[in-house]
Amino acid sequence: MRSPIAAMLWELWRVTRAEAAWKQALGVVVALAAWLVSAAFAPVWDKGTASLVSISLFMPHIVGWISLAGLNGGRPGFPLYLHYTRPIRTAVMVGLPTAYLTALSFAIYLVSAFLLRAASGYPFSVLPAAAWIAALALVLRTITWSTRSMVVLQLGSLVTLFAGGPAIGSRLDSFPNDVGYPLTDYAVMALICVFCFGVTVASVTRQRRGDSQAAIARTPARGWREWLIDQFRFPCPTSSATRAQLWLDLKFNGLPVLTIGLALAIMILLSSAIGNPFDAAFADEIAARSSSCTNADCFYARAWPLLLTPLSLVLVLVHARNAFGIRRRQGRAYMSVFEVTQAHGTAQLALLKVLVRSVCVLAALIAIGVSAWISVPLLGDPVFIQVWGMPLSSQLPAITGAVAALTWYEQLSLVVLAAVGVVIWVAALAVFGAFRIRYSRRMTIAASSLLLAGLALALLVLAAHKGIVSLFVFYAIFAAARWIVLTAIVLTMVYVCWSGFAERVLTIRYASGALATSAAFGAAWLTVLHLAGVQLAGMSATNAISLVSPALLPLMASVLAPWSLSRIRHM
Amino acid sequence: MEQTVVDVNDLSRSFAGKPALDGVSFRATAGQVYGLVGANGAGKTTLLKHLLGLLRAATGSVRVFGLDPVRDPVGVLSRVGYLSEERELPEWMRVDELMRYTQAFHPNWDAAYARELLETFALDPSKKVKELSKGMRAQAGLVVAVAHRPELLILDEPSSGLDAVVRRDILDAIVRTVADDGRTVIFSSHLLDEVERMSDHVTMIHNGRVTLSGGLDEVRRGYQRSRVRFVEHFDQPPSLDAALAMEGGGRTWSVVHSGSIERFHHSVLALGGEVVESRDATLEEIFLARAGRSRQPVEVA
Numbered sequence: 001m002r003s004p005i006a007a008m009l010w011e012l013w014r015v016t017r018a019e020a021a022w023k024q025a026l027g028v029v030v031a032l033a034a035w036l037v038s039a040a041f042a043p044v045w046d047k048g049t050a051s052l053v054s055i056s057l058f059m060p061h062i063v064g065w066i067s068l069a070g071l072n073g074g075r076p077g078f079p080l081y082l083h084y085t086r087p088i089r090t091a092v093m094v095g096l097p098t099a100y101l102t103a104l105s106f107a108i109y110l111v112s113a114f115l116l117r118a119a120s121g122y123p124f125s126v127l128p129a130a131a132w133i134a135a136l137a138l139v140l141r142t143i144t145w146s147t148r149s150m151v152v153l154q155l156g157s158l159v160t161l162f163a164g165g166p167a168i169g170s171r172l173d174s175f176p177n178d179v180g181y182p183l184t185d186y187a188v189m190a191l192i193c194v195f196c197f198g199v200t201v202a203s204v205t206r207q208r209r210g211d212s213q214a215a216i217a218r219t220p221a222r223g224w225r226e227w228l229i230d231q232f233r234f235p236c237p238t239s240s241a242t243r244a245q246l247w248l249d250l251k252f253n254g255l256p257v258l259t260i261g262l263a264l265a266i267m268i269l270l271s272s273a274i275g276n277p278f279d280a281a282f283a284d285e286i287a288a289r290s291s292s293c294t295n296a297d298c299f300y301a302r303a304w305p306l307l308l309t310p311l312s313l314v315l316v317l318v319h320a321r322n323a324f325g326i327r328r329r330q331g332r333a334y335m336s337v338f339e340v341t342q343a344h345g346t347a348q349l350a351l352l353k354v355l356v357r358s359v360c361v362l363a364a365l366i367a368i369g370v371s372a373w374i375s376v377p378l379l380g381d382p383v384f385i386q387v388w389g390m391p392l393s394s395q396l397p398a399i400t401g402a403v404a405a406l407t408w409y410e411q412l413s414l415v416v417l418a419a420v421g422v423v424i425w426v427a428a429l430a431v432f433g434a435f436r437i438r439y440s441r442r443m444t445i446a447a448s449s450l451l452l453a454g455l456a457l458a459l460l461v462l463a464a465h466k467g468i469v470s471l472f473v474f475y476a477i478f479a480a481a482r483w484i485v486l487t488a489i490v491l492t493m494v495y496v497c498w499s500g501f502a503e504r505v506l507t508i509r510y511a512s513g514a515l516a517t518s519a520a521f522g523a524a525w526l527t528v529l530h531l532a533g534v535q536l537a538g539m540s541a542t543n544a545i546s547l548v549s550p551a552l553l554p555l556m557a558s559v560l561a562p563w564s565l566s567r568i569r570h571m
Numbered sequence: 572m573e574q575t576v577v578d579v580n581d582l583s584r585s586f587a588g589k590p591a592l593d594g595v596s597f598r599a600t601a602g603q604v605y606g607l608v609g610a611n612g613a614g615k616t617t618l619l620k621h622l623l624g625l626l627r628a629a630t631g632s633v634r635v636f637g638l639d640p641v642r643d644p645v646g647v648l649s650r651v652g653y654l655s656e657e658r659e660l661p662e663w664m665r666v667d668e669l670m671r672y673t674q675a676f677h678p679n680w681d682a683a684y685a686r687e688l689l690e691t692f693a694l695d696p697s698k699k700v701k702e703l704s705k706g707m708r709a710q711a712g713l714v715v716a717v718a719h720r721p722e723l724l725i726l727d728e729p730s731s732g733l734d735a736v737v738r739r740d741i742l743d744a745i746v747r748t749v750a751d752d753g754r755t756v757i758f759s760s761h762l763l764d765e766v767e768r769m770s771d772h773v774t775m776i777h778n779g780r781v782t783l784s785g786g787l788d789e790v791r792r793g794y795q796r797s798r799v800r801f802v803e804h805f806d807q808p809p810s811l812d813a814a815l816a817m818e819g820g821g822r823t824w825s826v827v828h829s830g831s832i833e834r835f836h837h838s839v840l841a842l843g844g845e846v847v848e849s850r851d852a853t854l855e856e857i858f859l860a861r862a863g864r865s866r867q868p869v870e871v872a
Contacts, residue, residue, distance in 0.1 A: 252663065
């Protein structure tokens with residue numbers, strides 16, 4: 001490869017090819033699903049459904065290129081900073097990846113939208129939407145590459161999405177249907193692209209000249225996260241290794257997540273408190289903009305807590321990932337050598353890391369939940385009726401009464417279920433992260449197999465619905481699939497337990513604790529099933545086992561977490 | 572009787588089908604300093620990672636203090652101090668937090684010694700690790716590795732990033748102190764003068780195999796470097812008994828050879844030459860000879 005341009009393109013392709021493949025695969029899957037749904041339940045395409053499907057195609061491109069962002073640990077700044085020392089002009093260094101990524105996004109969306117349109121028979125927007133998606137992604141990329149401040153990045157992205165989104169929306173009057181744009185729109189897009197390119201080149205030139213080192217990722221704790229860590233200044237205890245590890249995990253893994261949760265909870269409460277006065281102050285203006293509301297029921301700011309609450313819950317649950325503190329640099333994922341060479345038992349280390357993260361995530365979720373609960377009466381019924389179709393505000397006493405009517409052990413069961421559920425979620429994400437490092441190829445094969453199996457089952461459902469396959473065959477295949485999955489899970493668990501004990505990762509004491517937790521969770525699960533009116537007595541064995549099987553999740557999580565940590569600690 | 576601290580037997584390990592270690596056996600006893608030398612990618616770090624349990628033995632066995640470091644990480648790591656090649660430390664921690672955190676894992680932490688080392692290195696305890704230079708980071712890593720007075724100190728390329736004064740005076744002193752206390756040091760380095768200066772034993776690894784292992788004096792005594800002169804002109808290195816590497820050209824050649832000196836002299840005489848001078852080979856000459864990099868004739872101007 002004699003040309004630096006060819007070398008850079010090759011590098012970009014190597015970095016992004018897997019992501020490009022799954023983004024395109026997602027487009028194909030969405031199109032296939034649309035075809036299945038159309039074939040089974042036609043006609044289903046109203047404007048709302050079509051919008052949702054379109055957004056599922058937009059999102060991967062709006063999120064950006066994760067593989068490229070991973071080069072500097074997902075932090076703001078130019079990710080191809082290793083090019084700074086190469087004899088390439090900054091304009092080329094920026095222009096080439098910009099053009100490559102924009103073209104790739106454009107092409108992937110174009111193919112996906114075209115397939116979707118052909119499969120569903122609905123007139124989805126293809127070319128104009130692809131052009132706007134590419135332009136919006138370019139603006140977001142410019143913000144990400146031009147600053148190294150996470151605050152500037154987040155504010156800039158929010159402004160772009162909330163100001164740019166409606167601006168684009170006003171052009172897409174018949175969204176998601178296809179529209180013909182005047183040439184001036186494409187001229188505006190071209191101007192946006194040129195402006196973004198200029199801004200990015202100027203910013204990257206500054207980064208290249210002065211402070212390129214700052215863009216280099218070393219650990220996950222940089223920027224706002226490091227600022228958060230700095231806010232908790234309490235000394236590391238030296239009395240025991242467990243306490244010291246607890247201190248490390250609390251500071252590094254736990255308290256930042258809790259702080260984010262608390263900040264979101266406060267935001268929900270504040271937005272609820274100011275929602276009524278804000279909407280009252282601007283009632284006439286809001287009523288003038290919306291023809292569907294009477295002046296008394298018009299709202300704008302009051303809708304924010306309703307959107308913010310589920311978003312906050314999702315955000316906190318996403319922050320539950322990576323409890324083992326896996327680091328990433330230049331495509332390499334690894335555990336901190338410093339941490340894994342400390343004299344800690346693997347099971348104890350895994351338990352501490354998962355529990356600390358779980359407790360903080362749970363506390364954050366509770367804070368958001370409490371804040372939302374307090375906010376409900378402040379918002380009033382109209383907003384809930386319009387957004388969720390139910391008068392939640394006036395139903396609060398009924399909900400409180402229903403909870404109060406439960407017996408103490410039913411209430412305890414719900415608490416146990418929620419708490420252990422969060423621990424299972426955190427452990428599952430940690431295990432998944434560890435397996436992705438240790439068995440990346442096998443994980444890809446397993447995920448692809450599961451996807452294919454899911455598609456095959458969907459086709460089977462469709463075939464049964466159309467009467468192509470008899471119900472007997474359908475139920476036989478479905479039951480066989482369930483038994484195969486169950487057998488695979490049981491055999492995997494037996495192997496993991498056996499090798500865990502053989503390698504001394506698991507101890508009798510640890511296993512006893514895991515069994516006790518599983519028993520408590522199992523009892524809580526059965527209580528909740530009973531509460532929901534499920535009677536196991538009259539069921540077939542397969543259905544009863546399927547319903548009871550979630551009770552084994554804590555046992556699986558508590559065995560798999562240390563086992564997977566052991567796999568990345570001792571590679 | 573010598574107490575065995577590390578016992579590695581027939582250890583093999585491959586990465587993506589490429590052997591990194593191939594049937595390596597290595598033994599270390601208490602109170603000795605062991606230097607691992609080898610070219611980049613020879614397998615030094617891979618061997619050290621096996622001793623720490625960071626890698627599992629694919630075949631063969633690894634025992635440290637008679638324990639398997641993978642099965643019993645607490646038993647092994649509580650008695651080991653380790654300085655990694657990447658100097659990887661938690662960047663968000665301050666130096667004093669780093670000290671306290673490490674102290675918690677080692678009941679025999681010597682706070683006075685840690686303080687003394689911090690002062691020697693002029694490390695500010697209130698500074699964050701990420702604010703330290705590469706050399707200062709190496710110094711901080713060295714303090715946490717040695718301040719609990721480990722029974723086994725493992726240093727991976729300890730000189731990397733350290734200036735000449737620290738390397739020669741402080742690092743040497745630390746390593747000697749550890750060994751004099753009856754504890755063991757295993758370090759890897761590609762600075763052969765450093766290995767020659769610091770270690771009692773040397774193990775040479777080349778392409779994942781141990782090509783040479785023994786006491787430093789014993790190794791050096793086993794190899795000579797001789798200058799030989801021939802009557803005849805040789806375009807290619809002449810074939811001499813026990814010769815490992817030859818440099819030179821024409822009538823004069825420098826030869827690194829092992830084994831019997833008499834046998835070497837006889838083979839030189841048999842080709843009509845004479846040994847002009849002979850001395851013990853340096854470790855660098857032995858390393859280059861064993862690594863097979865100096866067999867090519869060098870043009871003499």
